[in-house]
Amino acid sequence: MDPNNISKNKTGKSALLFGLLAIILIAIAVCVVYNPWILEELAYILIVVVIAIIIILVVVYLAMVVLAVPIYAAKGESYQKDMSYDINDVKAVKETSSEDKKKDE
Numbered sequence: 001m002d003p004n005n006i007s008k009n010k011t012g013k014s015a016l017l018f019g020l021l022a023i024i025l026i027a028i029a030v031c032v033v034y035n036p037w038i039l040e041e042l043a044y045i046l047i048v049v050v051i052a053i054i055i056i057l058v059v060v061y062l063a064m065v066v067l068a069v070p071i072y073a074a075k076g077e078s079y080q081k082d083m084s085y086d087i088n089d090v091k092a093v094k095e096t097s098s099e100d101k102k103k104d105e
Contacts, residue, residue, distance in 0.1 A: 032038055079085075
């Protein structure tokens with residue numbers, strides 16, 4: 001390795017941020033130890049949020065189901081005229097290959 005071809009980035013900022021993050025996490029842990037009711041309140045908030053999300057998802061799903069029927073009815077069915085959709089008109093593709101098209105071109 002050529003020492004002239006190596007550059008180093010300073011890591012002081014990230015080390016300071018990691019230290020600050022550690023201090024904040026320790027402060028939160030001490031706060032929870034001295035005030036255990038905080039965990040209970042957070043659990044209630046989490047339960048309410050989860051129930052609200054579930055209710056919103058159910059309402060959205062039901063709205064999609066209810067709206068799908070009139071949209072399907074209004075859209076109608078489309079098909080080509082003068083075409084036969086008889087099952088006997090279907091041709092087998094067993095003996096053909098995708099390579100055949102490449103050879104024809």
